[in-house]
Amino acid sequence: MDHPPGHAPATAPEQALHSNCNHPMTMHDAVTHPTLAPGLAHSRFLARLFQRDPQLADRTAQQLDTPFDIAQMQALLATPADDEAAFKRQLRQLRQAVMARLIARELAGLSDLDEALATVSALADLTVRKALDWAVHHEMRHGRPIGAESGREQALIVVGMGKLGGSELNVSSDIDLIFVYDEAGETDGERRIGNQEYFTLIGKKLIHLLADPTEDGFAFRVDMRLRPFGDAGALVSSFAALENYLLTQGREWERYAWIKGRALTGDDQGLMQLITPFVYRKYLDYGAYASMRELHSQIRREVARRDMADNIKLGPGGIREIEFIGQVFQLIRGGRVKSLRERGTRSTLRELAALKLLPDDAVAELLTAYTFLRNLEHRLMYIDDAQTQMLPAGAEDRQRIAASMGFSDWAAFCEALERHRAAVTRHFEQVFVLPDGQDQNHPHAPLWRDAHNGESTAQGLARLGYADAAEIQRRLALFRGSSRYQQLSERSQRRLDAVLPPLIEVAAGHPNPDATLIRILDLLEHIGRRESYLALLAEHPQTLKRLASLYSASPWVSEYLTRHPILLDELLDSRLLYQEPDWHAAADALRRELAELDGDVEAKMDLLRHFQHTQVFRLVAQDIAGLLPLERLSDHLSDLADLILAAVMDEAWRDLARRHTDTPAFTAIGYGKLGGKELGYASDLDLVFVYDDAHPEAAETYARYAKKIVNWLSTPTAAGTLYDIDLRLRPNGSSGLLVSTLEAFEQYQCEAAWVWEHQALTRARFVAGDPQIGRSFEAVRCAVLRRARALPQLAAEVIAMRERMLETHPARAGDVKYCRGGIVDVEFIVQYLVLGYAHAHVDLTANRGNIALLGTAAAHGLIDPELAGSARDTYRALRRLQHTSRLSGDTLAPEALAPLASGLASVRALWQALLGEVI
Structure with missing residues (x-):
């Protein structure tokens, strides 16, 4: 792979097979197998191989129809080598055999990029493992390395980086390796040495076995410069040394490099536990944009300095830009979305499309370009087995490339190449474009930069439409002069300076600019120390209008988002933000993500909270945009609660x-x-x-289970809470058992429950758990509700319950819930109708909501249809007022109900007609 700018490229060892590159073998000089003709016409390296070993040509021709799989590779290494020279010969001859067939198959049109990447990566994996085994087996002088803490034998972990780590190695690449071992300690032989010294010996021997040039060439060139401290660092690192380095010295480009890190030998799980927190942050790391943009700029400068515009890997629109597109999303989101922790470039791009983080057509173009460029890269390397990504300058080699890529001439090939590179550049710039305003030239930048200048800033704010411009100027000046702002890093200050002027502008465009901007300032003060959130807003200016719109619409929403700033990420994609939920798909996705966190209870609890907060935020955005009627919104919020409760019950049982x-x-x-x-x-x-379980331990088990469910739902974590839980409606209330058998529940409802408990039962339903018990519960519920009741006695009980409620919640004007004729009175009317008449009309037991049940009662002639219709409309209007009041944070004035006076009177009339009480 390419290394940070300033590092010199690796020097390939020269070898006999690479001599006389300017004098290609002819077909006659090499072999005369017709099936090998396309490969020989293109590759001087293949011609030299076959001239040296005609039998290899014969074998290649005979096996051309079959890919070179791992079993065949292992067979060629099955014979034990007598000495080091013989073992080296085995490794090198294996590579020659694999390369010969790979070149011949690909240029004959018998294979594709997938086969080439898989074959070369498998060859490297096997070669490294075999070489390590040989080195360990033949280093017996010091015994075996033993861990000082565990007392167990230690093993060298050979980490494949770059394209090897991603299992997408190119055909003439060096391999980037890092050597790691678990514990310090010493060997157990007669000549004891420390584990560090022992593994250094093994590492050097491994490199020597792979890269030492012999008359057969090399097995793989090895590059060790990605290790801690590069060439100046120790060849091997213990886990402790590597962890300390990453924590104290690790740089952004090393996070990017370690995305592809893969243990080819040894303890992969232990290595990943150490590496993952360094690469993938728990939060959404939008600071990665700037870091990757800076790294790319350094590479571009290096390309320009070395005149490498024709480099299809590092040049504009090259392979590296495609890799950067995938990896910046991995760095940003991989901490939360495990499916993005792919090592392969193409699998990462496909996952970005599946997650809707990149448009399908963009991913399709990038994948097509990647395939074209990687095929071209291989054909460049096939010519002389040289590690090059430069387009050739000579006419003969240009024609080789054009023909092998399927074009009639160089001009046609170049046209196609430029089309792919232009597409890559376009998509790269769309992802990495520097946002407007980063240059601090926003027209309203002085309002923030000179906030301390009271008079001129206040005048500017007043011109924008701020009502109390002096107060807004004071708030801006306080923020800019605060220790919170002054102690921000320089980069965070730049980002805040970039987003505040446009936020001042967009807030001014709302009917309540002062309140909108003050709420936004509260958010910025809250997230100021979280560089990633500032980076999100700075990198995506399109989010600022959505942010201001939500903060203008509702203090509840602004408080919710300020409390859960991770939801700022939802502002990026309006398609997802305003898309009505698919709860089945959401539940499936949640289960998959929970399964990936197997054993990590804290992470699962956080995931559930993030999921629930995200869904609520999307619903509130759709609500404010007028996309959801109130009844539909309530259905969605209830479906979400059902989904969360089902997931929590599954996880709590496992726990x-x-x-x-x-x-x-x-x-x-x-x-x-x-x-x-x-x-x-x-x-x-x-x-x-x-x-419903007769097992002797059932009562104790389910009591513990219920407590755990409540704990999963209501315990605060770093991600917040899910729901507050009220269990007081269980049999015998707060003094009753936490869980009841189905039989005990039925007995209580039939023999001991108060009328108000039967009222509550009218709105009860199975939510989650065992569906069979849910059906049994519904049968009990229906039977209880359909019991014949004396209407005068029922009316007296309902009136008495309402009177008790009025003692704690007086019927104040403007209180949509408790005023007479309000929400509670409608609910009590419906409950009376269900309890009083369900014995004759079973459809009254359906849990269809108060509005629908009023219609059902009217259809059966139980209430006046006109009064029922008015009560339904009033109930709906009252709920909307209640909902709007909660969102706006405003207390309803008594006159707010004036337009509903006749509707409230209809509800009171309905109460009187049914219950005989004038209210």
């Missing part, structure tokens, strides 16, 4: 220490707003837990 069964016979029943599918943004969940 339970002692279980008497693999599958719990247990359900969660939703009451209240959850049961009636009328959840709001901040609603708690009213739950009752029921089980």
Whole structure:
């Protein structure tokens, strides 16, 4: 791979096979197998191989129809080598055999890029492992290395970096390696040495076996410069030394390099546990844009300095730019999205398309260009087995390249090449473009830069439309002069300086500019020390308008987003932000992500919270944009709660220490707003837990299970909480058991429950758990609700319950919930209708919501249709007012209900008609 600018390229060892490169062998000089003609016409290296070893030509021709798989490679190394020279010969002759068939197959049109990458990568993996085994086996003087802490034998971990790590090695590449071992200690032989010295000996021997030029050439050139401290560093590192280096010295380009790091030998799991936190940050790391942009600029300068515009890897629109596109998304999101921790470039690009992080057509163009450029790279290397990505200057080699790439002449080939490179450059610039405003030339930059200059800044703010411009100027000056701003890093200050002027401008475009900007300033003060969030806003100016729109619309939303700034990422893609949810697909995706975190309870709890916050934020954005009717919004919020509860119950059961069964016979029943599918943004969940299991340990097991479910749902973590849980509606309330058997629940409802508990049962439903118990619960619920009741006694109980509620929640004007004729009165009316008449009309037991049930009662002639219609409209309007009030943060004035006066009167009339009480 390419290394940071300033590092000299590796020098390839010269060898006999590479002599006389300017005097190619003719077909007659080499062999006369017709099937090998395309390869020989293109590759001087292949001609030299066959001239040296005609039998290789024969074998290659005979086996041309078959790819060179790992079993055939292993067969060629199966015979034990007597000495080092013989072993080296085996490795080199294996490479020659693999290269000969690969060149011949590809140029004859019998293979493709997939085969070439897989074959060469498999060859390198096998060669490294065999060479390491040989080196260890023949280094017996010092015994075996033993870990000082574990007392166990240690092994050298050979890490493949770059294209080798990604299993996409090119056909004449060197291999980038890093040598690591687990523990310090010493060997156990007669001549003891430290593990560091021992593994250094092994590492040197491994390099020598692979890269030492002999009459058969080399097996692989080896580059060790990606190790800690590069050429100046130790050849091998212990885990402790590597971890310390990454924590104290690791640079951004090393994060990028380690994306592809793969242990070819030894403890891959231990290595990844050490490397992963360095490469993949827990948060969304938008600072990677600037780091990758800087690294790319350094490479571009180096390319220009060395006149390498014709380099198809490093030049404009080259392979490296495609790799950078994939890897910047990996650095940004790989900490949260494990599926992005791919090592291969093409698999990464495909995953970006699947995650909708890049458009499908962009990924298709990039994949096509990548295939073209990698095929071209191989054909450049096939000519002389040279590690080159430079287009040839000579006419003869240009014609070889054009013909082998399927073009009639060099001009036609160049036209296609430039088309692919232009596409890569276009997509690269779209991802890495430097945002407007980074140069601090925004027209309103002085309002922030000179915020301390009170009069002129206030005048500028007033011209933009700020009502209390002096107060806004004071807030800006306080922020700019605060220790919080002054202590930011220079880069974070630049980013904040870049985003504030356009935010001042877009906030001014809203009806409440002062409140909008003040809320945004609260956010910026909150995230100021989190460089990644500032980077997100600075790198994606299109998010600023969406941010201001949401912060203008609702203080609840602004507080929610300020509390969970990780949701800023949702502002990037309006397609996802405003797309109505598909809960089945979302549940499947959540389960997959949870499965990837097997064993990490804390990470699972955080993932569930991030998921729930993201879905809520998308719904609130759609709500504010007017895309969701209130009933539909409540359905979605209730579906989300159902989904979360089901996932939590699955995970909590797995997390339970002692279980008497693999599958719990247990359900969660939703009451209240959850049961009636009328959840709001901040609603708690009213739950009752029921089980049906005769095992002697069931009661204890399910009690512990219920506690764990509540803990998973309500315990605060770094990511926040999921839901507040209310369990007081269970049998016997707060004094009752946390869980009930289905039989006990039925007995309680039939023999001991109060009327208000039956009222609550009208809005209960199975939410998650065992579906069979859910069906049994529904049968119990229906039977209880359909019991014949004396209407006068029922009316008295309902009125008494309403009176008790008024003692704690008086019926104040403007209180949409508790005012007479308001939300609670409608709910009580419906509950009375269900309890009073469901014995005759089974459809009243359906949990379809208050609006639908009023219609059902009217259809059965139980209430006046006109009053029912007015009550339905009033209930809907009251819920909308309640919802709007919560979003806006405003307390409703009494006059806010004036337009609903006749509707409230209809509800009161309906109450009087049914219950006989004037209210």
